[in-house]
Amino acid sequence: MARILAPLAGASLLALALPAAAQQHDHHPAPQPQQPPAAAPHAGHDMSGMAPSAHVMAGTLGPWPMTREASGTSWQPDASNHGGVHWSSGDWTFMAHAQLNLTYDWQNGPRGDDKTFVSGMIMGSARRDFADGSTLNLRAMLSPDPFMGKEGFPLLLAAGETADGVTPLVDRQHPHELVMELSASYAKPLTDKDTVFAYIGYPGEPAFGPPAFMHRMSAMDSPEAPITHHWLDSTHIVFGVATLGWAHDRLKLEASSFTGREPDQNRYDFDPPEFDSWAVRASWNPTANWSLQASYADVTGPEQLEPDENDRKLSVSAIQTRRLGAEGWWSTTLAWGRKINDHDESKDGWLLEGAISPDDRWTVFARAERIETDELVPAVGGGHGDLYTVAKASVGAVHDWRLSDNLRFGLGALYSVNQVPGALEPLYGGDPDGGMLFMRLKVQ
Numbered sequence: 001m002a003r004i005l006a007p008l009a010g011a012s013l014l015a016l017a018l019p020a021a022a023q024q025h026d027h028h029p030a031p032q033p034q035q036p037p038a039a040a041p042h043a044g045h046d047m048s049g050m051a052p053s054a055h056v057m058a059g060t061l062g063p064w065p066m067t068r069e070a071s072g073t074s075w076q077p078d079a080s081n082h083g084g085v086h087w088s089s090g091d092w093t094f095m096a097h098a099q100l101n102l103t104y105d106w107q108n109g110p111r112g113d114d115k116t117f118v119s120g121m122i123m124g125s126a127r128r129d130f131a132d133g134s135t136l137n138l139r140a141m142l143s144p145d146p147f148m149g150k151e152g153f154p155l156l157l158a159a160g161e162t163a164d165g166v167t168p169l170v171d172r173q174h175p176h177e178l179v180m181e182l183s184a185s186y187a188k189p190l191t192d193k194d195t196v197f198a199y200i201g202y203p204g205e206p207a208f209g210p211p212a213f214m215h216r217m218s219a220m221d222s223p224e225a226p227i228t229h230h231w232l233d234s235t236h237i238v239f240g241v242a243t244l245g246w247a248h249d250r251l252k253l254e255a256s257s258f259t260g261r262e263p264d265q266n267r268y269d270f271d272p273p274e275f276d277s278w279a280v281r282a283s284w285n286p287t288a289n290w291s292l293q294a295s296y297a298d299v300t301g302p303e304q305l306e307p308d309e310n311d312r313k314l315s316v317s318a319i320q321t322r323r324l325g326a327e328g329w330w331s332t333t334l335a336w337g338r339k340i341n342d343h344d345e346s347k348d349g350w351l352l353e354g355a356i357s358p359d360d361r362w363t364v365f366a367r368a369e370r371i372e373t374d375e376l377v378p379a380v381g382g383g384h385g386d387l388y389t390v391a392k393a394s395v396g397a398v399h400d401w402r403l404s405d406n407l408r409f410g411l412g413a414l415y416s417v418n419q420v421p422g423a424l425e426p427l428y429g430g431d432p433d434g435g436m437l438f439m440r441l442k443v444q
Ligand SMILES: [Cu+2]
Pocket: 176, 229, 233, 234, 236
């Protein structure tokens, strides 16, 4: 295991350390003579340096490449892939995008479990560009997660939200809502470099954290949720969010008012909007290969089971994405998050993840995480218990077959190891491992 992980982690760190300038040659890939012509025209996926194609499109929130835009109003590197089927009708341009995973998941040890489930997302958007340069964008995102049942899927060391409204979900990942996003944004240019925008969502994603994991290139090919989810990006679905932002060239500043309570255990419904929490985020894309953000959130009563406990959250992240050859890419995310409760107790979470896809067929991904958590052994009578530092590492791969221009079928597997402190070893049976086998459909 260590032999597999070490080079991957080393390579990921190397990717973060290398200056982007040293990789500019990747933007002018040599022709690939071994590629049959029929396999070539996915060029629209890469806007960072290849020949311009009909897919090249400006962002919905400002005059940058659309590849910069990720979930909610978050940014990723301009060199990211741009997935989606596009068409237009009248003044409107439409985009659709989907990823569905069928996963067999097993987690070992006394606290483990196994389960087969479907997860993923289906997204559709409609945009309209006006003569004054402003843009209206409507977005809807659905998830099949509720079909897996309220108790989610087994994931050792993960905690957060509830299955039944009574007991917390521990060693499990919660399912996402059937409706993950219904949002509208409107952006208006002030000068050729300055834009102001407004975004509302019910549900939607406030200005906090890196792009949500299922929308990050370094994470989206793995069916496994990060155990740092509730440090970094669990606010990606809140029932009620309003964001105002200003962007100047490669810098974006934004502030959100939103509902602090996480979605309840009924994943098919809409929860009441409260607008009792707020967040601010600064994002900076210094080059086409990098995206950095720092954000702060003041969250009122996030956990349904502890409605009077508030969280302040901090997050800082760096994403680097490079192109590899004609169709390949390499993306790495390093992120830190901190949760501070009303008693000024703080808990940190760290994440380093990377994915590399040398061609149209293979993607290899790895992730290492460490969290300080008091949710694994709830206190007697409920509430958070003792604080433990635990860690996890995963590595996996998926092979895709292209069924048509926009549809790919993939088969993949991943293996994960968990590390718990001595005090938790009797509960977990040492340092338990686990894995997932999955097949997927990707529409992009
Ligand atoms: Cu989530």
